[in-house]
Amino acid sequence: MTAVRPDFTIEQNWQGYSGEEHAIWRLLFERQQRLLLARACREYLEGLSGLGVAADGIPDFRRLSDILNRATGWRIVAVPGLVPDDVFFAHLARRQFPSTCFVRRRDQLDYLQEPDVFHDICGHVPLLMNPVFADYMQAYGEGGSKALGLGHLQRLARLYWYTVEFGLIATEAGLRIYGSGILSSAGESIYCLEDPRPRRLRFDLRRIMRTRYRIDDYQQLYFVIDDFQELFDATSPDFAPIYREIAVLPDLEPTAHIDCDLEFDAGRRKKNWATHQRGPSLGRKRLEDVRQDHNR
Numbered sequence: 001m002t003a004v005r006p007d008f009t010i011e012q013n014w015q016g017y018s019g020e021e022h023a024i025w026r027l028l029f030e031r032q033q034r035l036l037l038a039r040a041c042r043e044y045l046e047g048l049s050g051l052g053v054a055a056d057g058i059p060d061f062r063r064l065s066d067i068l069n070r071a072t073g074w075r076i077v078a079v080p081g082l083v084p085d086d087v088f089f090a091h092l093a094r095r096q097f098p099s100t101c102f103v104r105r106r107d108q109l110d111y112l113q114e115p116d117v118f119h120d121i122c123g124h125v126p127l128l129m130n131p132v133f134a135d136y137m138q139a140y141g142e143g144g145s146k147a148l149g150l151g152h153l154q155r156l157a158r159l160y161w162y163t164v165e166f167g168l169i170a171t172e173a174g175l176r177i178y179g180s181g182i183l184s185s186a187g188e189s190i191y192c193l194e195d196p197r198p199r200r201l202r203f204d205l206r207r208i209m210r211t212r213y214r215i216d217d218y219q220q221l222y223f224v225i226d227d228f229q230e231l232f233d234a235t236s237p238d239f240a241p242i243y244r245e246i247a248v249l250p251d252l253e254p255t256a257h258i259d260c261d262l263e264f265d266a267g268r269r270k271k272n273w274a275t276h277q278r279g280p281s282l283g284r285k286r287l288e289d290v291r292q293d294h295n296r
C-alpha cells in the first residue's frame with residue numbers, strides 16, 4: 001500500500017492507475033504538445049523527446065529515472081504531495097526530484113493550485129535532462145537548507161517561483177517558456193507570451209528576492225533570462241550578504257515599478273531591453289547595472 005517512508009517518498013504504484021487517469025493524462029499531454037512546440041524553450045523540447053514522455057499515458061517513474069539518471073544523474077522519487085521544505089531541499093541536493101503521483105480530475109484540467117503528476121513530470125522533469133539546469137536545481141537544494149538556517153526562506157522561495165516555476169527565456173526567435181508552472185498550463189502558456197497585460201522584466205536576483213507572488217491566478221510579472229548559464233552564474237555567489245542587504249528594503253508587489261527594471265520589448269528579439277526611468281535614480285548603481293551599461 002502507500003506507506004510513507006521517513007524521507008517522505010512512497011511507491012508510485014504505476015499498475016494502480018485507472019484507464020480514466022491515463023485518459024486525463026493523454027488529454028493534458030496532447031493539448032500542451034500543440035501549444036508548446038512554438039512556445040517552450042529548445043532545452044525543454046529536447047528533454048521531453050529524450051525522455052520519451054508521450055501521449056500514451058502516465059509514465060512509470062522507474063523508466064524515466066533510468067533515462068534521466070544516464071543523462072544528468074537525476075532520479076524521480078514519488079511523494080504523496082507537498083513535502084516539508086527541509087525534506088524537499090535535501091532531495092534536490094541529492095539530485096532526486098520529488099514528484100506527486102496523482103493526476104488532476106477532469107473538471108480541473110485548466111487550473112490547479114497544487115502540483116499533480118502532469119505538472120511535475122511534464123513541467124519539471126524534461127528540463128532536468130539539461131546539464132546546466134540540472135546543476136542549478138541541485139544548487140538550489142543546497143541553497144535551500146542554507147536559507148532555512150539563515151531565516152531567509154521566503155526570499156529564496158521567490159527565486160524558485162520566478163525561475164523554476166514561471167521563468168521565461170529570451171532566444172533569437174523570441175521569448176520562450178522554461179517555467180514548469182507555465183509549461184503545464186494551457187491558458188498561461190499562451191497568456192505569458194502573448195497577452196499585453198503582464199510585465200516581462202530582465203532577470204535581476206535582488207529584485208526577484210524582494211517581489212511577492214500570487215498563487216491563485218496567472219502571473220502579472222515574469223522575469224526573463226538569456227540562458228541557463230546566466231541563471232546558474234547569477235545565483236552562484238554566496239547569498240548570505242545578499243539576504244542581509246535585502247532584508248532592510250521593502251518587499252515589492254508584482255505590480256510595482258522600480259527604476260532598475262528593464263522591460264523586454266514586445267517579445268520579439270533577444271537583448272532588446274528598455275529602461276523606463278522616470279526621473280533620476282536615487283539609489284546607488286548596483287554592480288549588475290554597471291555591467292549592463294558596459295555591454296551596451
Ligand code: PHE
Nearest residue numbers: 139140143235236237238239
Ligand atoms: N548561491 C546560493 C547561496 O549561497 C545557493 C543557490 C544557488 C541558491 C542556486 C539558489 C540557486 O545560498
Ligand code: CO
Nearest residue numbers: 115165180181
Ligand atoms: Co512545480
